[in-house]
Amino acid sequence: MHCLSRWGGLIVLLGSLFMGLAEARAQVELPAITPARFSGDQKEFRLPAKVDNLVVAGGGRYLILQLKKIRHLIVFDTAKADIASYLPMPSSECFFAAGAHDLIILSPEKMTIERWDLTTFKQEQVVPVPFPERVVEIAMGPASPGPLVILVSEGTNKQSCKFIDPHTLKLLELKQFIEPERAAEEADPRRSRFLSRRREEQTIPEYLKSIHPSASGQLVTTDYCMMMITENSVVYRLNRNSGLPDAAGNLLYSPKSVYSVGLDESTPSGEWGIPYPSVQPGLYFVVHSRNVNSNAPQSGVVLQIENDPGLQFPLEKVNTELSINSNPFNLPMEKRFTYIPAAELVVQIPSIADRLILHKADISAMLKKSKVDYAYVTSIPPNSAVLGENYQYQLTVVSNKGVKYELTAAPAQMTISSTGLIQWQVPDQLSDTVVPVEVQLEMASGKKTKYAFAIAIPAVSGSIARKSQMAAALKEQARQDQMQARRYQQFESMLKKLEESGSKAKQLVEERALGYLRQMEETEKRKQAEYELRSWKDAAGNELEAKFVEVFAGKVKLKSETSGDYDVPLIALSAQDQTFIQKITAAAREKRKQLQAEDPLPTSPRQQLRVIYTGMQQALQKLNGRFLTAHHHASGNRPLLSWRVDLLRYVGGEDLYRLFRHDEPWDSEYNKRLIPLMPAFYRTPNSKAGEGKTNLQVIIGDHCLFKSKGYVGLTEVTDELSQTAMLVEVPDKLAVEWTKPDDWEFTSESSIKDLFGFQPGGFYALFADGAVKLISSENSLKEISRAFIRDDGETLNLK
16 A cells, blocks of 8 residues: 655545545545636735634645635635635534545534535535534544544533544544553653553543644644544554644644654754644745744745755745734634645735735745755655555655655664655564654755654554553452442441441431421511510500510510610500500411411321421521422432431431431442431321331422422522422322432322322421411312412412
């Protein structure tokens, strides 16, 4: 297999790449690119709206420009220096990437992926996005058949890559490996330890931040690792080097250095400018700007040859300051300038992004005019080899004279011919996962330059990965065994503590809960008994500004804010004041009658419900206006413990609460031992349910005060609290273990029928204002249902 490259319309054979894709895509014929023709050295091309993003396509033949304002993508033909087509965007925000022949558009709003043909500019396929994760970015090598690389977010700061065949738009199951034997030095020791652990455990990176593919699609760089995409696998190389890959995937360009993937070494870039790779192999360009560096000797663009920094060809008429200023400009720097050698063109986007500035850049003419020896490689190496098979790579070199080839770094048995054909009979066994190759090119004048690339051996990566995974699995098993032993010791310790303190903790929460209830009721009583400051008169006409406190044994207790308390005989007050006292005492008698009417049965669970209300009120304050969540969930979806366990913290039951294992379900081997310790306030007088079972359950529903998952806030309760029920007493057949996350769910009016038959004449409910009411069976199911809804706006009229 070999890889020839000439960017004027010849075929680029990628026979060793993406064997898992459709057979027709094993070789890629790039669109022909001829030099753009226009008068003068530069031309401005006005656009109908501002450019928001750009990708290269067709090996450099096209630039795909995103114009959100008009909701279209523009296909700009670099060979014709004109717009080839307008393509509609499926939504106002979308992601797009392009390869040799295909344009892919992903709409996060519609969750669809579209494929467009870059020959006909017609849509060929639309499919749903085949995964649930949120898309962050998509990319594809502009001269490649794929794959499409998609950066997805799986949670806070957790991002990883998925791969899609652009021809079928289906997910590719690429084997993923980490190059384990690398031990690159890291300036940050914490980062070094992190990467070492990744290599040791063969853990695929999950915190990628960006993706930059080479034009060939064989190399994708991220913030701290490279992905070498080979056949049906991805080999991750973890190191500190990052940057923009060149077209062939051999070099990484960063602001201060150029990193060789094959040699695993960096060389400093120019003193002033920032280097960027060209769209096609062998060349790059440097952007100089005094806006970026005031000490720079000049502003402009300089064309250069890879691995020969001494050859520099400035484009003097390029005003880089137009694209580099302080104005907000979201387009990244590498997209503001695009160098397409085959089109002899540098495309510039100014900061206002309303036009393209086309600059002629004929590197061939510049090299010829310079009369110096030069040689650079324009071919793309097959980046993987198979154990036991022959590897071939034909170098394509552009030079003014012939060159001699010499392998200066290569595996044993690799050879290179006088014509630049590299051959290697790959051994059946290798220890290296990535093999570096360096070729020296010697020109007629004796001038020498180096060319390097890397060959990945997926089979070795897989073998090492399996060994690493086995070692990691054994290590993990040992860790799990240690954890299990510690957990068993902890379990035994907690059981001992449970035996010693469980009953005491139960008794303590019962006593404290009743104490909290008394405090709450005394507070309510004081609030109800507190009267406004008024003027009192005795029979002689003397006046006193005071508040009424109480009347007892014919005496009225008054409290003055200035002179203290007074006990005044009732008969000593004026007739008007005596009438006022009579009204107060009559109202108090009526209130007592009302409370007695609410609690007509000896089997009433009023006290138990009021204790629960006390805890609910405490929780409401501590949770900043939110009701308790009905069921405690762990990281998974399965609920673990009931709100009844959580409530313990708010009624003085911290000791009993701490005895639970809150990361285990209610019926775990340990937690189920706490079921018999149910506090008395969860047991109603009429209940005959089994030990540890309760009839008191909150009402769960989408529009109730409690949901099966998550909180409900007070702001979501638009009905009056006095008209909204939060908890009911259910019959014994519906009773559950008090720790079990299971409650009565209001699904329809007919479900209310299940609540009747336990208490004579109705069922008890606790309302959100603390009132305990017996809801009579004489009420219609529709009327009762209004009590369970927190936001229907209906007035509740219960009999």
